Amino acid sequence: xxxxxxxxxxxxxxxxxxxxxxxxxxxxxxxxxxxxxxxxxxxxxxxxxxxxxxxxxxxxxxxxxxxxxxxxxxxxxxxxxxxxxxxxxxxxxxxxxxxxxxxxxxxxxxxxxxxxxxxxxxxxxxxxxxxxxxxxxxxxxxxxxxxxxxxxxxxxxxxxxxxxxxxxxxxxxxxxxxxxxx
Amino acid sequence: xxxxxxxxxxxxxxxxxxxxxxxxxxxxxxxxxxxxxxxxxxxxxxxxxxxxxxxxxxxxxxxxxxxxxxxxxxxxxxxxxxxxxxxxxxxxxxxxxxxxxxxxxxxxxxxxxxxxxxxxxxxxxxxxxxxxxxxxxxxxxxxxxxxxxxxxxxxxxxxxxxxxxxxxxxxxxxxxxxxxxxxxxxxxxxxxxxxxxxxxxxxxxxxxxxxxxxxxxxxxxxxxxxxxxxxxxxxxxxxxxxxxxxxxxxxxxxxxxxxxxxxxxxxxxxxxxxxxxxxxxxxxxxxxxxxxxxxxxxxxxxxxxxxxxxxxxxxxxxxxxxxxxxxxxxxxxxxxxxxxxxxxxxxxxxxxxxxxxxxxxxxxxxxxxxxxxxxxxxxxxxxxxxxxxxxxxxxxxxxxxxxx
Numbered sequence: 001x002x003x004x005x006x007x008x009x010x011x012x013x014x015x016x017x018x019x020x021x022x023x024x025x026x027x028x029x030x031x032x033x034x035x036x037x038x039x040x041x042x043x044x045x046x047x048x049x050x051x052x053x054x055x056x057x058x059x060x061x062x063x064x065x066x067x068x069x070x071x072x073x074x075x076x077x078x079x080x081x082x083x084x085x086x087x088x089x090x091x092x093x094x095x096x097x098x099x100x101x102x103x104x105x106x107x108x109x110x111x112x113x114x115x116x117x118x119x120x121x122x123x124x125x126x127x128x129x130x131x132x133x134x135x136x137x138x139x140x141x142x143x144x145x146x147x148x149x150x151x152x153x154x155x156x157x158x159x160x161x162x163x164x165x166x167x168x169x170x171x172x173x174x175x176x177x178x179x180x181x182x
Numbered sequence: 183x184x185x186x187x188x189x190x191x192x193x194x195x196x197x198x199x200x201x202x203x204x205x206x207x208x209x210x211x212x213x214x215x216x217x218x219x220x221x222x223x224x225x226x227x228x229x230x231x232x233x234x235x236x237x238x239x240x241x242x243x244x245x246x247x248x249x250x251x252x253x254x255x256x257x258x259x260x261x262x263x264x265x266x267x268x269x270x271x272x273x274x275x276x277x278x279x280x281x282x283x284x285x286x287x288x289x290x291x292x293x294x295x296x297x298x299x300x301x302x303x304x305x306x307x308x309x310x311x312x313x314x315x316x317x318x319x320x321x322x323x324x325x326x327x328x329x330x331x332x333x334x335x336x337x338x339x340x341x342x343x344x345x346x347x348x349x350x351x352x353x354x355x356x357x358x359x360x361x362x363x364x365x366x367x368x369x370x371x372x373x374x375x376x377x378x379x380x381x382x383x384x385x386x387x388x389x390x391x392x393x394x395x396x397x398x399x400x401x402x403x404x405x406x407x408x409x410x411x412x413x414x415x416x417x418x419x420x421x422x423x424x425x426x427x428x429x430x431x432x433x434x435x436x437x438x439x440x441x442x443x444x445x446x447x448x449x450x451x452x453x454x455x456x457x458x459x460x461x462x463x464x465x466x467x468x469x470x471x472x473x474x475x476x477x478x479x480x481x482x483x484x485x486x487x488x489x490x491x492x493x494x495x496x497x498x499x500x501x502x503x504x505x506x507x508x509x510x511x512x513x514x515x516x517x518x519x520x521x522x523x524x525x526x527x528x529x530x531x532x533x534x535x536x537x538x539x540x541x542x543x544x545x546x547x548x549x550x551x552x553x554x555x556x557x558x559x560x561x562x563x564x565x566x567x568x569x570x571x572x573x574x575x576x577x578x579x580x581x582x583x584x585x586x
Binding site for chain 2: 028049061063
């Protein structure tokens with residue numbers, strides 16, 4: 001969104017972009033060493049009983065096409081590099097959803113010698129969905145809440161598009177907290 | 183015109199890839215479209231569970247080991263609990279044994295239906311994927327109504343099970359089994375007659391009986407090649423002693439056979455659950471097990487949905503085990519994928535991989551060869567340092583990565 005339009009045009013364009021972003025987010029799923037439970041529940045949300053796709057959400061194979069990174073697992077040391085890589089390949093603005101107790105804090109594997117104790121120690125996280133594993137309804141609720149938070153009118157005078165861009169910039173500028181995590 | 187020099191091209195697949203939901207990396211060398219070599223790189227889901235068991239009590243370990251795998255969580259708990267019960271010399275009440283069997287078979291049904299969906303999805307048959315997952319929710323509802331959780335049921339406690347089956351549960355289970363049996367007949371018909379799906383499965387990834395024996399395949403993968411390997415028959419445990427199973431085998435050894443074997447196993451599970459529910463023994467559902475487990479060693483094997491699951495437990499007389507070793511079925515079947523993929527089209531590789539019903543979260547282990555015949559193991563801190571150093575060195579293989 002680097003076009004130099006006049007302010008009313010820019011605001012209108014930004015509104016359209018936000019509308020499109022909220023109505024059809026594409027998600028990518030990354031398993032960073034989870035026990036499968038959360039992954040199966042994420043897959044179950046796509047199947048007829050829960051049908052996540054009715055919200056316009058599509059599970060996408062390539063990080064380059066995705067807006068939302070759904071991440072499960074406590075992040076094992078070997079998967080860490082790939083998680084960062086996947087995150088980097090996504091285009092701005094990008095959002096990370098941590099699913100399951102392990103992704104939140106390491107869960108039952110907290111303190112194990114080969115895990116990073118949660119996704120937030122490796123990449124910035126926007127939404128957390130607790131549970132071991134969370135029910136499909138909880139996963140849907142978490143993602144819908146994330147999308148709803150994009151829709152909220154900004155607190156100050158700047159328009160919505162700028163806020164999102166600024167928020168995305170902050171995420172990108174955030175220091176890599178987990179790099180020295182032992 | 184000079185004949186062109188054939189060049190090998192290596193296709194890296196994974197660890198994040200659209201086909202499977204679990205991290206595993208494959209390096210597949212291809213000559214055109216034909217696979218010439220396949221290398222598998224595991225370990226993305228290695229969390230250090232075996233070491234973690236050595237700092238938790240037996241009761242805590244029950245919950246930890248259940249989370250080795252989210253699909254076959256109950257059978258992990260069962261194997262550990264039964265091993266510890268053997269060490270403690272405790273006789274588990276027959277009703278608890280029967281409930282363990284029922285939940286294990288319900289888990290097998292949910293696992294096989296899940297696999298049917300994933301296998302069909304790999305073959306591009308998404309309609310079957312959606313249907314089988316819709317019907318799988320029937321089993322998930324049952325497990326939830328019995329245990330309160332959809333995935334990690336934690337049905338086991340040391341010395342029995344946590345919850346009883348009420349008459350309402352039994353009625354629900356019998357009703358659900360009737361529905362599932364009808365649907366399973368339909369699925370069996372689909373995978374054995376649908377012409378386009380058969381082109382993806384018939385004659386693909388054929389493993390002969392000899393190969394299956396040499397490669398050490400186990401579980402339904404081996405049974406689809408005509409090798410009768412089933413712990414429920416070889417060494418019956420728990421309620422399987424009184425309720426024997428009939429094993430389904432197939433001699434063809436290709437993907438079609440693996441589909442057929444797993445779907446036919448569903449019928450066997452339905453029959454078994456009905457049989458056990460018919461004469462569910464009355465009585466208690468648990469006995470008391472002392473907190474401290476007597477010194478000794480126990481090995482216990484059970485039949486997980488994917489094959490033989492082996493547990494070794496060593497106790498030093500305290501309430502914390504001194505060693506727990508887990509051997510899961512996927513690692514035994516993984517060599518067959520690497521062998522069978524050679525000579526097939528690249529597009530068949532996901533199907534061949536899905537054919538063994540892989541579960542990577544189970545199989546990622548660390549092995550250290552002790553050349554001095556000493557018995558000194560690594561401490562937690564040493565392992566942590568080793569992990570940090572190892573991956574620091576390895577990360578130099580990649581371009582330097584900085585977030586932001």
